[in-house]
Amino acid sequence: MDNLQVKYFEQVKLAIPPYQNLAQSIAEVLSITINEAYKKIRGNSQLNLQQIIKLSDHFGVPFIYKPDQLPTVSFDYLSVDQEIPNMLLYLKDxxxxxxxxxxxxxxxxxxxxxxxxxxxxxxxxxxxxFKLFFWSDSAMNTTTKFDPSSFDEEIITISKQLNEIYLEIPCTEIWAKDTVHGTIEQIRYAFEAGYIDKDLALLIIEQVRYCLTDINMYAISSKKTIDPEHTFNWYNCDVLGSISYLVDYNGSLACYNRFNTFNYLKTEDRNYCEQTKNWMQSLIKKSVSFSGQGEKHRNKFIYNAFAECDNLVKEIR
Structure with a gap:
């Protein structure tokens, strides 16, 4: 119990702003002295059930216990209806x-x-x-044409902020060989089904090309901005089993697994995350590097992706 309690407070510390004092925050939530709060943080004084509930509710950090003999993993799940208006909730989370x-x-x-x-x-x-529209049920259950102007301006604002934040986080991306193909096929389907007109389809394809050009530039310099700490490592692997995001921050690990197109399951289970990390590292060993000196393979991949875009443009025109 003591070890579980110490690890729990480590997770709480990650969930609060850096400037916020952990012991003081615990003391305020539990209505105890700061000295007693330190004892609980160190595991010298045990939490009772009501205190665990109070802390979990306040900080949004669950206290997870599992018997050693049961190899179970707990996931958090953001339940969002697949409708365009609720995409804002998804983006905010x-x-x-x-x-x-x-x-x-x-x-x-x-x-x-x-x-x-x-x-x-x-x-x-x-x-x-377009991607949010296609991911939603709207693309399958309505005859309404896709209209970018119908989207809340806040969706566009948050999306741009997400892009800017991501550019400042060091990352490694391992792509399957057909990674671009799915988006091309979505545009083709939407055009043939009458959801988007000719001009809008051509604009979206052009933006896919811009997007790939950005990624190519990141790969050439192995960084996403002028800051050398914002590193970017890009790989291509023919053998991928899932869409997964593994986050390593301040010594902690969190894994996000995509499902139902855009939803995700999140877990911070150490064993699960370590296994995922080992799996990803083994994939990298089987992959072709596109970053830095991987110019030959990168150029071939980008050329083929642009060729797919060009072929769709010819079909549309």
């Missing part, structure tokens, strides 16, 4: 999580994906709105 990572003194995100990581296309309004 994403913004909160990414901002917390950005504030950490040490951080890194590793991604395995068969779709362009969403943070990249958040730079481009029409492309952002």
């Amino acid at each position: 994403l913004h909160k999580n990414l901002k917390q990572i950005q504030k950490s003194s040490k951080k890194h995100i590793t991604i395995t994906t068969d779709d362009i990581p969403l943070f990249h296309f958040f730079k481009y309004p029409e492309l952002t709105c």
